[in-house]
Amino acid sequence: MLDVSHAFGDRVALDHVSFGVVPGVMTGLLGPNGAGKTTLIRILLGVLQPQQGAVQLRAMPVTDAARRTWGYMPQERGLYPAMKVGEQTVFFARLHGLSRRVAEQKSRQLLDELDLADRWDDRTDKLSGGLQQRLQLATSLVHDPEVIVLDEPFAGLDPVAVADLSESLRQRTAAGSTVLFSSHQLDLVQDLCEDIAMIEHGRLVLLGKVSTLRASSGRRQLRLHLDRPDRAWLQAFPEVHVVSDQADELRLGIAPGTDPLDVLDAARAASRVTDFGLDLPTLSQLFLDAAHARPDRELVS
Amino acid sequence: MRAWWSGTRLVWERGLVENVRSKTFKIVMVLLLLASAAAVILPQLLAGGVTTYTLATVGRAPASLVAALDAAQVKGDFTVEYLARGGVEEVRAAVQAGDATVGLADEILYVAAGDAGTFPVVVAQAVVRLEVADRLTRAGLTPRQVADLQSVQPPKQVTVAPVADEKRAAVGFAVGISLYMALLFGGSAIATAVAQEKASRISEVLLVVLRPSQILAGTVLAVGTVTLAEILVLATPVLVAIGVRDDLGLPAVAAGDIALGLAWFVIGFGLYAFLYAACGALVNKVTEVSSAVMPIVMIMLAAYMVSITVTTHDPTSPWSLVIAVFPLTSPIGMPFLWASGEASPLLLLFSMMLAILSAAGVISLASTVYRRGLLITGRRVGVREVIARHRD
Numbered sequence A: 001m002l003d004v005s006h007a008f009g010d011r012v013a014l015d016h017v018s019f020g021v022v023p024g025v026m027t028g029l030l031g032p033n034g035a036g037k038t039t040l041i042r043i044l045l046g047v048l049q050p051q052q053g054a055v056q057l058r059a060m061p062v063t064d065a066a067r068r069t070w071g072y073m074p075q076e077r078g079l080y081p082a083m084k085v086g087e088q089t090v091f092f093a094r095l096h097g098l099s100r101r102v103a104e105q106k107s108r109q110l111l112d113e114l115d116l117a118d119r120w121d122d123r124t125d126k127l128s129g130g131l132q133q134r135l136q137l138a139t140s141l142v143h144d145p146e147v148i149v150l151d152e153p154f155a156g157l158d159p160v161a162v163a164d165l166s167e168s169l170r171q172r173t174a175a176g177s178t179v180l181f182s183s184h185q186l187d188l189v190q191d192l193c194e195d196i197a198m199i200e201h202g203r204l205v206l207l208g209k210v211s212t213l214r215a216s217s218g219r220r221q222l223r224l225h226l227d228r229p230d231r232a233w234l235q236a237f238p239e240v241h242v243v244s245d246q247a248d249e250l251r252l253g254i255a256p257g258t259d260p261l262d263v264l265d266a267a268r269a270a271s272r273v274t275d276f277g278l279d280l281p282t283l284s285q286l287f288l289d290a291a292h293a294r295p296d297r298e299l300v301s
Numbered sequence B: 001m002r003a004w005w006s007g008t009r010l011v012w013e014r015g016l017v018e019n020v021r022s023k024t025f026k027i028v029m030v031l032l033l034l035a036s037a038a039a040v041i042l043p044q045l046l047a048g049g050v051t052t053y054t055l056a057t058v059g060r061a062p063a064s065l066v067a068a069l070d071a072a073q074v075k076g077d078f079t080v081e082y083l084a085r086g087g088v089e090e091v092r093a094a095v096q097a098g099d100a101t102v103g104l105a106d107e108i109l110y111v112a113a114g115d116a117g118t119f120p121v122v123v124a125q126a127v128v129r130l131e132v133a134d135r136l137t138r139a140g141l142t143p144r145q146v147a148d149l150q151s152v153q154p155p156k157q158v159t160v161a162p163v164a165d166e167k168r169a170a171v172g173f174a175v176g177i178s179l180y181m182a183l184l185f186g187g188s189a190i191a192t193a194v195a196q197e198k199a200s201r202i203s204e205v206l207l208v209v210l211r212p213s214q215i216l217a218g219t220v221l222a223v224g225t226v227t228l229a230e231i232l233v234l235a236t237p238v239l240v241a242i243g244v245r246d247d248l249g250l251p252a253v254a255a256g257d258i259a260l261g262l263a264w265f266v267i268g269f270g271l272y273a274f275l276y277a278a279c280g281a282l283v284n285k286v287t288e289v290s291s292a293v294m295p296i297v298m299i300m301l302a303a304y305m306v307s308i309t310v311t312t313h314d315p316t317s318p319w320s321l322v323i324a325v326f327p328l329t330s331p332i333g334m335p336f337l338w339a340s341g342e343a344s345p346l347l348l349l350f351s352m353m354l355a356i357l358s359a360a361g362v363i364s365l366a367s368t369v370y371r372r373g374l375l376i377t378g379r380r381v382g383v384r385e386v387i388a389r390h391r392d
């Protein structure tokens, strides 16, 4: 996705956003409400034409024909209410070019995976919201797409379904599919995604590997349990600040660019260390930081 | 093209299955069947009912008269009852009181004021016949010669309309009226189907897999098929009835005229159907459909009104020409002009080409409206808005 901008009237929904999604790596798209995630995804899928910029696939402008093979689940769900569950997935599989026989076979298999097999002959509008959500997912995955784009796929699912879907997405990624999804459930994204992109007010504020982002953030904390109350050794690290110092537990905020192991070594030289640990910030903390701070260009890698 | 068609066909099939399964379809079909059957049976029940006439005479009616009237009532749809009265005054009174349709006394035929139908003529003819037969026999003719003379019948009457080509007229009227009916049935069904897809948000998924033209064409085909089935259900019993009792005298129609009529029907249906579909994409709620399609309904109604008020009476009027050629009214206007015999084949072809071109334009316009309109929810979308956004 290259330098994409889009505005609805005077409201800028996307402001010069560029990023890439790597095949075989699951990518999460994060951002607060109204950040522009859905707009970005719609542009990606060609539902919206961007006012500026372009979407590329392997360094070539992506064609409509290529997009038709992708799997897409929009945030605003859409199913034919009067259609039967099985017919619905078969219909979408056939729209993607599968023969009737293969479409039926794939549908049964997928609905079985999603625990919907016994609802095959039910009308879609007789399903509960969460079940419809699973069916929606089935219609976007039934043709084993190479590129999978899901807008808020986890919203409204129970924990078991969330685990099932996570597992299914993991498998598809491992099999080489390109997976991008947007979500608010940050702990989930943290566990599931290798890469994230975070947008806020239409701008990209965070991009990269989850592990790198967490490790390089100014939010890392070193937890030390020391025998002696002596803190003089800390003078050697002006960029390290004390978060809390209660009883025997000392919490230190480690700035990016400082190796926490150096700090640990200095502590060991001054006192016996009975316990220690390095706490990386959770994605939620990064999310909150990014959402509150004005766009911090340094974080964009 | 093949890929375009296979996607379109899937949308068509799906729409058809859903339509046929729906309760509405079943109810409409049953109602249409009933209406159609009623249209065939009712007139026969009403008109075919046997009328009874009563003849009052002084004393019993003469046997020869009864025999003559019996012969007449076999041909006509009536039976005759007889009333014997004592004298001329009583016969007259019976007719006056409404007890008898006709009274015969002293060579005078008393006829009830009001609806006596053809009965007085029948009685008068019978009396004359008897008298003539009597005199012919007395003049020496054999009974066979008399019967032969009396078998002479007046020529049968057939009413003819002042139309140049009766066969064309029939096809033209049939196409004009069935197109109008089909669009009345089918048009808002198409707009509703599109609006429902928009409301259920299914369209966003469809737009990624299909082109707007495929979605629209598939929907139009599905509703078109259903509408055609409904028209056939409505028309078949009538056509069969006409075929069985051929006294209605339907003209034998040339295959070429039928082919032209069908082509025109398809073009006209397509042109209007895509306009309806575009309107469906503009609404926010399904309930707004009827007001959104108002402009199209008005245009169609205007074309229809001008056709039946102006074209059928004065086909050479400039108005008739205008509505038969202008692409938005021609699908309805042209068949009527054609029926009047005033449209040359060249004019028909020209109008047809114009309609095809504008149908193509309407499809691309409707596709744009569909693509843009579907993402704007929460309010009614203006036509200008989507087209303006198309330009930049």
Ligand SMILES: Nc1ncnc2c1ncn2[C@@H]1O[C@H](COP(=O)(O)OP(=O)(O)OP(=O)(O)O)[C@@H](O)[C@H]1O
Pocket (backbone or CB within 6 Å): A008, A011, A012, A013, A031, A032, A033, A034, A035, A036, A037, A038, A039, A040, A075, B375, B376, B377
């Ligand atoms: N069709 C539209 N017309 C006008 N403005 C729109 C339209 N769609 C989105 N916007 C605006 O663009 C901005 C981005 O919206 P978008 O739906 O992309 O946000 P989002 O990140 O998906 O939010 P959420 O987390 O709530 O789904 C918002 O300010 C929204 O009001």
Ligand SMILES: [Mg+2]
Pocket (backbone or CB within 6 Å): A037, A038, A039, A075, A151
């Ligand atoms: Mg969204």
